[in-house]
Amino acid sequence: MSTRQEWHFGEFGGRYVPETLMPALEELAEEYTRAQADPAFIEELDYYLRQYVGRPTPLYQAKRLTEMLGGARIYLKREDLCHTGSHKLNNTMGQVLLARRMGKPRVIAETGAGQHGVAAATVAALFGLECHVYMGAEDMRRQALNVYRMRLLGARVIGVESGSRTLKEATSEAMRDWAATVEHTHYIIGSVVGPHPYPTMVRDFQAVIGREVERDMLQQEGRLPDYLVACVGGGSNAMGLFHQFVNKGPRLIGVEAGGLGLSGDKHSASINAGSPGILHGARSFIIQDDQGQVLPTHSVSAGLDYPGVGPEHAWLKDTGRAEYITATDAEALEAFHLLAEYEGIIPALESSHAVAGAVRLAPCLERDTLMVVNISGRGDKDVNEIAEAEGVAL
Amino acid sequence: MSRIAESFKELKERNEAALIPFVTAGYPDLQQSLRVILALAEAGADIIELGIPYSDPVADGPVIQRASQQARAAGMDLETFFSLVAGVRQKTRVPLVAMTYYNPVFVYGQKRFADNCRQNGIDGVIISDLPPEEGRDWLKIAVAAGLDTILLAAPTSTEERIRRVIDSTSGFIYCVSRPGVTGADQALSTSLRPRLERMRAITDKPLCVGFGLSTPEHIRQVAVLADGAVIGSALVRLIADNAVAPDLLDRVRDFTAMLKQATIR
Numbered sequence: 001m002s003t004r005q006e007w008h009f010g011e012f013g014g015r016y017v018p019e020t021l022m023p024a025l026e027e028l029a030e031e032y033t034r035a036q037a038d039p040a041f042i043e044e045l046d047y048y049l050r051q052y053v054g055r056p057t058p059l060y061q062a063k064r065l066t067e068m069l070g071g072a073r074i075y076l077k078r079e080d081l082c083h084t085g086s087h088k089l090n091n092t093m094g095q096v097l098l099a100r101r102m103g104k105p106r107v108i109a110e111t112g113a114g115q116h117g118v119a120a121a122t123v124a125a126l127f128g129l130e131c132h133v134y135m136g137a138e139d140m141r142r143q144a145l146n147v148y149r150m151r152l153l154g155a156r157v158i159g160v161e162s163g164s165r166t167l168k169e170a171t172s173e174a175m176r177d178w179a180a181t182v183e184h185t186h187y188i189i190g191s192v193v194g195p196h197p198y199p200t201m202v203r204d205f206q207a208v209i210g211r212e213v214e215r216d217m218l219q220q221e222g223r224l225p226d227y228l229v230a231c232v233g234g235g236s237n238a239m240g241l242f243h244q245f246v247n248k249g250p251r252l253i254g255v256e257a258g259g260l261g262l263s264g265d266k267h268s269a270s271i272n273a274g275s276p277g278i279l280h281g282a283r284s285f286i287i288q289d290d291q292g293q294v295l296p297t298h299s300v301s302a303g304l305d306y307p308g309v310g311p312e313h314a315w316l317k318d319t320g321r322a323e324y325i326t327a328t329d330a331e332a333l334e335a336f337h338l339l340a341e342y343e344g345i346i347p348a349l350e351s352s353h354a355v356a357g358a359v360r361l362a363p364c365l366e367r368d369t370l371m372v373v374n375i376s377g378r379g380d381k382d383v384n385e386i387a388e389a390e391g392v393a394l
Numbered sequence: 395m396s397r398i399a400e401s402f403k404e405l406k407e408r409n410e411a412a413l414i415p416f417v418t419a420g421y422p423d424l425q426q427s428l429r430v431i432l433a434l435a436e437a438g439a440d441i442i443e444l445g446i447p448y449s450d451p452v453a454d455g456p457v458i459q460r461a462s463q464q465a466r467a468a469g470m471d472l473e474t475f476f477s478l479v480a481g482v483r484q485k486t487r488v489p490l491v492a493m494t495y496y497n498p499v500f501v502y503g504q505k506r507f508a509d510n511c512r513q514n515g516i517d518g519v520i521i522s523d524l525p526p527e528e529g530r531d532w533l534k535i536a537v538a539a540g541l542d543t544i545l546l547a548a549p550t551s552t553e554e555r556i557r558r559v560i561d562s563t564s565g566f567i568y569c570v571s572r573p574g575v576t577g578a579d580q581a582l583s584t585s586l587r588p589r590l591e592r593m594r595a596i597t598d599k600p601l602c603v604g605f606g607l608s609t610p611e612h613i614r615q616v617a618v619l620a621d622g623a624v625i626g627s628a629l630v631r632l633i634a635d636n637a638v639a640p641d642l643l644d645r646v647r648d649f650t651a652m653l654k655q656a657t658i659r
Contacts, residue, residue: 015525015528016523016525016528017523018452018523019525019545019546019547019548019550019551019555020546020548020570020573020574021550022525022548022550022551022555023551023552023555024550162459162463163449163463172451172452175452176452176574179452179453179575181573182573183550275501276500277497277501278500279450280450280452281523288497288501291471291472291502292448292499292502293448293449293498294449295449
């Protein structure tokens with residue numbers, strides 16, 4: 001049985017859920033521990049990551065962007081080249097293999113931008129499992145392409161109309177489904193959030209990102225990177241990049257969604273502007289009022305539009321190991337165009353926040369500084385929304 | 395002896411199960427909420443559960459979600475909640491249980507929350523998303539403040555977990571009738587009886603059943619198996635359907651009295 005120590009990152013994390021879900025979390029944690037020690041599981045996951053997801057992904061030196069910014073040497077970790085278009089498949093592949101080991105014929109997922117929903121629907125199709133995806137009605141509108149992709153993959157997409165009709169409500173609704181169906185359903189949480197063991201397990205499944213970066217950087221530059229930059233909503237691509245380096249030298253920079261700016265309430269910067277609290281099963285930083293009521297958030301990027309953040313990020317912030325900055329909607333959009341025009345890569349709006357972080361930091365750094373920016377997903381899904389925002393008829 | 399324990403003792407002597415209605419505090423609005431709670435007490439409620447509205451009620455179905463949202467929009471916060479409780483306490487001795495999620499308690503301050511509960515007349519607290527493993531600090535604070543903490547036993551709970559819940563709970567054990575969130579059902583789960591029998595064999599603490607109960611027949615079935623029955627969504631829906639009706643309070647009283655009848659063995 002897990003001890004309370006394993007559940008927490010310092011004072012953050014834990015398992016704050018209704019009793020109905022506690023046994024399932026115990027089962028999942030035990031199965032995950034067994035799987036980690038089982039060479040057959042490791043081998044199976046490795047096989048699918050290589051042959052189906054398309055790993056390893058390149059670590060690409062962005063020469064024109066580097067030259068234009070005139071500072072640190074920028075490398076892009078190309079998670080956008082994973083099958084389905086984002087890093088999300090690394091995690092859903094691991095979790096679906098666990099669901100199969102536990103004999104669960106049905107999986108559910110929450111999704112914001114739809115990238116995790118697509119990744120969950122994909123692995124469900126791959127293994128013939130039933131799949132229901134919860135998505136806020138507002139997100140269904142702004143990520144219509146992904147909604148249709150999930151349906152093509154055989155998943156049922158359930159719109160959530162309550163509250164701000166975005167990722168927070170979709171997550172709550174998925175938890176409600178799970179409480180009723182827990183005996184035959186596995187809940188594939190898409191980020192390093194939720195009750196133990198999810199933050200640890202999702203991080204471990206994403207940690208392949210950082211392992212590849214370390215190996216490729218040593219090969220290309222003969223040394224470790226100096227800066228790692230990733231966007232942070234729940235924070236799974238960032239934890240996946242950071243984990244390999246937490247006990248090593250690189251500076252770890254998370255970029256939160258600054259929305260219309262931190263002076264108002266239209267942002268999603270849980271670490272920079274939130275306070276300690278409990279949301280969706282874990283203690284972390286959340287955006288809330290002085291009564292502990294969770295507040296609506298805003299970001300141009302549906303995948304970052306969430307009032308919480310993974311508990312390990314809260315702990316990395318608290319201990320000073322990682323630094324968290326913000327990029328506004330406008331900065332993210334500018335970075336989106338920049339990467340498209342200078343490198344021929346259209347990043348997801350989420351990943352554009354990481355690029356915006358690099359745009360701000362790189363010019364202030366020496367030319368021999370090595371910076372890795374995680375391009376967690378590709379931007380095809382955002383093209384319609386951006387065209388509309390810029391008044392372009394398609 | 396706590397007010398809740400006293401209540402179960404008296405019920406046992408009368409050979410009745412406890413009728414435990416749940417309403418969302420501040421719903422449909424502050425004034426009506428006070429009247430509704432007093433109507434429940436008048437009509438025979440043995441213990442009353444008051445839900446503190448929360449922005450993210452993951453253990454609640456649509457009826458209580460909507461009521462929570464409306465109560466919050468009508469201005470219900472913790473200070474208002476405590477003044478509502480104080481108002482109820484002036485008029486009745488019925489045991490009051492606050493039902494909440496953990497985040498508002500955590501942010502308000504656990505000790506401050508417990509002390510305010512106690513001072514205003516709350517007898518017990520249920521924190522839906524605080525399992526015993528995470529609730530050690532709260533349990534100590536609640537004991538020090540003289541509050542009962544009612545823990546939930548779920549149909550999915552293992553034997554080991556049920557024993558842990560039984561050891562840590564006070565007041566009563568809230569036996570969740572079936573997997574899922576709050577909401578009114580057509581029929582009771584068939585696994586309820588054997589589960590209650592297994593729990594009865596290992597504890598003398600009162601066992602109360604909630605989630606899904608909606609009719610006098612449900613209450614009658616539970617009354618022979620357990621020490622109490624919680625009715626929530628069906629009552630909140632009745633209030634929702636008649637929120638602006640002139641006879642709202644009569645309807646609440648009639649429904650409660652009918653359910654109370656069903657607890658008499």
